[in-house]
Amino acid sequence: MSGFYEFYVHAFGVGIPLLAIAIASIGAARASFSPNQLAVFITVAAVIFGGWFAVALPFTRSGIFNVPAELGDPPYVLMFLFGGAFLIWALAWLTPLGRRMTDAIPLGAIAAFQIPRIMGGLFLIGWAVGDIPALFALPAGLGDILAGIAGWQASRALANGAPNARYLLARATFIGIVDFFFAVLFGIITSPGFAHLYALDAPNIINDYPLAMFPGFFVPIFLGFHFIAISRLRQESRTSSEALA
Numbered sequence: 001m002s003g004f005y006e007f008y009v010h011a012f013g014v015g016i017p018l019l020a021i022a023i024a025s026i027g028a029a030r031a032s033f034s035p036n037q038l039a040v041f042i043t044v045a046a047v048i049f050g051g052w053f054a055v056a057l058p059f060t061r062s063g064i065f066n067v068p069a070e071l072g073d074p075p076y077v078l079m080f081l082f083g084g085a086f087l088i089w090a091l092a093w094l095t096p097l098g099r100r101m102t103d104a105i106p107l108g109a110i111a112a113f114q115i116p117r118i119m120g121g122l123f124l125i126g127w128a129v130g131d132i133p134a135l136f137a138l139p140a141g142l143g144d145i146l147a148g149i150a151g152w153q154a155s156r157a158l159a160n161g162a163p164n165a166r167y168l169l170a171r172a173t174f175i176g177i178v179d180f181f182f183a184v185l186f187g188i189i190t191s192p193g194f195a196h197l198y199a200l201d202a203p204n205i206i207n208d209y210p211l212a213m214f215p216g217f218f219v220p221i222f223l224g225f226h227f228i229a230i231s232r233l234r235q236e237s238r239t240s241s242e243a244l245a
Contacts, residue, residue: 085221
């Protein structure tokens with residue numbers, strides 16, 4: 001299965017960044033970016049995603065993304081996870097060009113980015129073949145599938161102008177973040193490290209090459225889009241409140 005896992009990670013390692021850039025490009029077009037601005041954005045985004053993947057991949061091979069052996073050791077994988085998510089959100093929300101682009105992206109497109117979360121169904125396959133313990137695979141795999149379905153429902157509702165569309169986006173965001181929380185928790189307690197409490201005979205391989213690219217690369221991108229969705233929803237809520245005042 002190692003060859004299949006490697007192919008899976010590399011395929012989505014190309015597809016997920018391309019989808020993120022495509023969605024952002026919709027916002028850039030709607031915000032009337034000049035050709036030069038669009039070229040700069042695509043170049044910078046490609047360099048960031050490509051460089052990130054290129055750095056994270058050897059880390060998975062070297063074991064740097066393993067759960068720390070001692071509680072006080074640096075949790076490098078969590079640094080990549082939360083640091084990467086914050087970087088995506090900050091570039092999209094705190095920079096003038098990024099904010100202009102992000103404000104113009106349809107909420108339905110932001111919601112739709114979570115649909116590929118169903119890729120987490122790979123954990124169920126790993127469980128079925130005995131590579132991944134059930135305590136991690138079932139909540140993480142089913143949670144990712146549920147998050148992908150919730151993203152699809154929210155994107156459809158937003159595209160159709162349904163009255164409950166923003167509620168569905170908030171629900172999808174909540175489901176997605178809760179899924180990540182439990183995936184991280186169960187990943188820690190089923191993997192070798194300071195809190196290895198379960199799956200002692202057959203430890204989790206989520207922090208080994210190549211599956212460590214999930215917490216080291218894929219999760220931060222999805223989480224960053226969750227942060228963007230939260231910021232957009234809060235902004236629209238404030239705008240509506242001010243309009244009614």
